[in-house]
Amino acid sequence: MIFAVVLAGGIGSRMGNSDTPKQYLDLGGKPIIVHTIEKFYVNPKFEHVIVLTPESWVSHTSNLIKKSLPNAEKITVIEGGSTRNETLYNAIKFIEKNYGLSDDTIIVTHDAVRPFVTHRIIEENIEAAIKYGATDTVVPATDTIVESLDKEKISQIPNRATLFQGQTPQSFNAMKLKKLYESLTDDEKDILTDACKIFVMKGEPVYLVEGEVFNMKITYPFDLKVAKTMIDGDALKGE
Amino acid sequence: MINAVYQLTAPRMIEVTYNELELDNENVLIRPSHLAICKADQRYYQGARSKAVLKKKLPMALIHECMAEVVYDPTGKMSPGDRVIAIPNTPTEDDDIIAENYRFSSKFRSSGFDGFLQDYVLMPHDRLVPISKDVNPDVAAFSELISVSMHIISRFDRIAHERRNKIGVWGDGNLGLITAVLLSNIYPDTELYIFGRNADKLAYFSFAKETMHVDDMPDDLLLDHCFECVGGPGAENAINQMIDHINPEGTIALTGVTENNVAINTRMVLERGLRLFGSSRSGRDDFEKTVEFLENNKEGALLLENLVGDVFNVRSITDIHKAFDADLTHRIGKTILHWNK
Numbered sequence: 001m002i003f004a005v006v007l008a009g010g011i012g013s014r015m016g017n018s019d020t021p022k023q024y025l026d027l028g029g030k031p032i033i034v035h036t037i038e039k040f041y042v043n044p045k046f047e048h049v050i051v052l053t054p055e056s057w058v059s060h061t062s063n064l065i066k067k068s069l070p071n072a073e074k075i076t077v078i079e080g081g082s083t084r085n086e087t088l089y090n091a092i093k094f095i096e097k098n099y100g101l102s103d104d105t106i107i108v109t110h111d112a113v114r115p116f117v118t119h120r121i122i123e124e125n126i127e128a129a130i131k132y133g134a135t136d137t138v139v140p141a142t143d144t145i146v147e148s149l150d151k152e153k154i155s156q157i158p159n160r161a162t163l164f165q166g167q168t169p170q171s172f173n174a175m176k177l178k179k180l181y182e183s184l185t186d187d188e189k190d191i192l193t194d195a196c197k198i199f200v201m202k203g204e205p206v207y208l209v210e211g212e213v214f215n216m217k218i219t220y221p222f223d224l225k226v227a228k229t230m231i232d233g234d235a236l237k238g239e
Numbered sequence: 240m241i242n243a244v245y246q247l248t249a250p251r252m253i254e255v256t257y258n259e260l261e262l263d264n265e266n267v268l269i270r271p272s273h274l275a276i277c278k279a280d281q282r283y284y285q286g287a288r289s290k291a292v293l294k295k296k297l298p299m300a301l302i303h304e305c306m307a308e309v310v311y312d313p314t315g316k317m318s319p320g321d322r323v324i325a326i327p328n329t330p331t332e333d334d335d336i337i338a339e340n341y342r343f344s345s346k347f348r349s350s351g352f353d354g355f356l357q358d359y360v361l362m363p364h365d366r367l368v369p370i371s372k373d374v375n376p377d378v379a380a381f382s383e384l385i386s387v388s389m390h391i392i393s394r395f396d397r398i399a400h401e402r403r404n405k406i407g408v409w410g411d412g413n414l415g416l417i418t419a420v421l422l423s424n425i426y427p428d429t430e431l432y433i434f435g436r437n438a439d440k441l442a443y444f445s446f447a448k449e450t451m452h453v454d455d456m457p458d459d460l461l462l463d464h465c466f467e468c469v470g471g472p473g474a475e476n477a478i479n480q481m482i483d484h485i486n487p488e489g490t491i492a493l494t495g496v497t498e499n500n501v502a503i504n505t506r507m508v509l510e511r512g513l514r515l516f517g518s519s520r521s522g523r524d525d526f527e528k529t530v531e532f533l534e535n536n537k538e539g540a541l542l543l544e545n546l547v548g549d550v551f552n553v554r555s556i557t558d559i560h561k562a563f564d565a566d567l568t569h570r571i572g573k574t575i576l577h578w579n580k
Contacts, residue, residue, distance in 0.1 A: 027260070030259075038262060042262070070244045070264055070313055071313070118358050231241060
């Protein structure tokens with residue numbers, strides 16, 4: 001079985017603050033998170049869509065989904081963890097409890113703030129996760145990446161041709177991820193903030209899926225402006 | 240849902256833009272899977288339309304020949320994974336007399352609004368015709384073009400008198416071949432004569448009674464009815480040759496698109512009491528008949544497979560350009576896109 005895991009965790013702020021988390025901001029008349037969930041909701045390969053938010057946002061997120069999607073039974077909103085990996089772990093536990101875990105359980109995990117993800121990216125994630133067990137979505141790095149260990153001087157400039165920028169989805173064999181996560185020490189859990197990194201550190205291969213430059217993460221007000229410009233663009237003329 | 244749309248913004252320039260698809264309780268979400276390039280798309284792509292037309296129509300997503308897979312149907316009438324042919328003609332009002340494909344108010348994909356170069360397309364049920372997975376998807380991709388031939392023949396059947404012993408088809412290109420294949424199946428007792436200018440292309444019409452170069456036509460050859468599938472600058476000569484070689488009260492079906500006005504021998508049209516009628520786009524009935532033909536007529540469907548030309552796996556905008564460039568170099572055949580963008 002294949003599950004979508006939409007990650008909207010890691011938010012401390014409450015509703016009503018001027019600092020509303022980006023995934024709840026409006027993009028073209030709908031919260032960003034709803035746009036993102038829809039991409040997984042419509043894909044028939046997913047048995048269920050699990051959305052993870054901080055506890056205080058669970059009910060609000062459920063209400064938003066019910067308002068926008070006609071048959072929301074395929075979606076469950078649950079509480080995430082205090083770190084990204086803990087949130088993922090909660091998703092796996094939810095699957096285990098409600099559906100059981102097996103060798104072929106796949107999770108496609110995606111940032112709630114990447115609503116521009118495409119059909120191809122999702123399909124190729126599923127395909128690669130089934131085949132290889134772990135996959136990351138990337139685009140070739142366009143900026144030169146500079147490493148500075150002391151944050152004052154350049155320690156090295158890696159060859160850009162071998163560098164990629166990570167996006168999401170990241171997709172995994174759920175059993176494998178669970179096993180690896182449970183094998184981590186507390187210190188390792190603090191360092192390994194990215195699930196793909198857990199695989200890499202444990203010597204497990206993670207295959208690449210080609211992303212899209214426009215599969216952007218809406219993090220800053222600038223990003224939201226760009227996203228709004230993107231959907232208010234010329235496509236409307238073609239309607 | 241935010242949807243990526245790949246629009247032609249200027250000749251030979253395709254850019255991704257986005258629209259918002261509002262999932263509701265009626266419309267079906269489809270994912271285009273197999274597409275075919277039409278000459279009309281190629282004309283937009285090359286910028287071979289007037290400046291005024293390009294200014295009015297662009298930006299616009301190209302491609303109106305499309306097989307798709309159902310992704311999500313809120314009504315449950317169709318299941319995810321079902322294959323469908325998407326109908327590009329989109330009526331906006333009802334009319335008891337005028338067919339959907341000829342109403343001034345109807346819109347047409349990749350002409351009046353966005354075609355199928357999109358991540359997803361939301362369409363009403365009546366614009367989708369289910370097709371069996373047994374049909375070769377590369378042939379199903381150009382069902383729209385086949386449906387145009389089907390439409391022409393259906394109208395011909397209503398209009399033309401019933402003596403159909405000898406029918407001539409002018410034009411050895413894609414539309415000529417499809418029309419001839421359908422005619423030979425629909426009227427198995429009719430002798431089919433094919434007229435063209437290219438021996439290599441005429442060779443594909445092996446099922447016809449006779450194929451010949453337009454310059455070699457015997458003076459005494461007379462046909463009951465004629466189909467013009469030439470278009471372009473050659474249409475004029477073709478139509479006048481038909482008028483010269485048709486029996487009285489015959490019917491001439493005009494199907495080739497030409498940008499020029501055509502001078503025809505109306506004296507002879509009057510003298511022989513001929514009927515000329517035009518056809519272009521097709522409607523739902525024609526698509527249904529086409530799907531039925533492809534599903535049930537294996538031999539005919541196999542003949543149409545000969546038209547599958549280059550097949551491109553499209554994962555990027557660069558791949559779209561490659562497909563359009565390759566399409567230009569082909570004298571016959573359809574360029575197929577496996578849509579994996």
